[in-house]
Amino acid sequence: MSCPESNPCSCLGTYTPSTSTCSTTCKCLDLGAITVFPDDGVAPCGQSGVVSFTDCFDFCPCDNEVATMSVQDITPEDVITVNSISQSGLTYTTSDDAEPNQKVTITVKAVCASKTTAGVTLGDYTTITIYIKDLCKGVLCDSGETCNKCTGECEPDVNLTVS
Numbered sequence: 289m290s291c292p293e294s295n296p297c298s299c300l301g302t303y304t305p306s307t308s309t310c311s312t313t314c315k316c317l318d319l320g321a322i323t324v325f326p327d328d329g330v331a332p333c334g335q336s337g338v339v340s341f342t343d344c345f346d347f348c349p350c351d352n353e354v355a356t357m358s359v360q361d362i363t364p365e366d367v368i369t370v371n372s373i374s375q376s377g378l379t380y381t382t383s384d385d386a387e388p389n390q391k392v393t394i395t396v397k398a399v400c401a402s403k404t405t406a407g408v409t410l411g412d413y414t415t416i417t418i419y420i421k422d423l424c425k426g427v428l429c430d431s432g433e434t435c436n437k438c439t440g441e442c443e444p445d446v447n448l449t450v451s
Contacts, residue, residue: 314348317355317398319414326419332386333438339416340377347375349410350400360413361395368392368418378416388422388437 322344330337347353357373367386371379373396386392394416402408423440433442 314346315404317347317349317400317410317412319345319398319412321415321417324416324418326389326421326425329418329421330382331421331423331438331440332382332388333384334381335421336371336379336381337418338377338379339418342376345375345398345414347398347400349403351403353403355398355400358397359394360397361393363393367420368394370394380418382420384438386420388420388424390420392418392420394418 322339322341324337324339341357347355355375357375357378359370359373359378362368362370366383367390368380368382371381373379375398378394378396380394396414396416397411398414399409399411402410422437424435424437427435427440427442429435429442432445434445435441436443
């Protein structure tokens with residue numbers, strides 16, 4: 289299904305369609321990009337999230353509308369792990385190293401056999417930008433407490449004394 293520019297798709301996050309007209313003619317693969325803002329993402333510390341491609345990317349130029357998706361790069365690499373990826377979406381898990389509001393960029397490659405030209409392989413790259421959710425957003429802790437980025441709960445400050 290193609291996404292009109294005036295109505296971004298119902299993806300998790302915000303879909304930005306390509307400015308090229310190639311995908312509207314179903315002659316080439318042209319995916320656009322997805323951004324998942326902090327309020328739509330997941331928090332640090334082992335939380336799992338899903339980014340759907342179903343209503344965003346149009347695979348009409350592909351034979352049987354089937355493409356193979358693969359992760360090419362994750363920057364920074366220690367913040368999330370992509371658990372699975374397909375043309376319907378990707379699942380990911382955050383690490384303990386992830387920080388609230390941190391930006392993670394995933395470069396994904398899609399390839400498929402052309403529907404109209406035998407022996408031709410089509411391909412495109414897309415960028416999925418994910419911002420880590422801030423569970424401490426709007427949390428006011430008492431004096432001597434700090435909000436835990438993994439739980440969003442106030443905890444006593446750790447007092448270290450050096451002798």
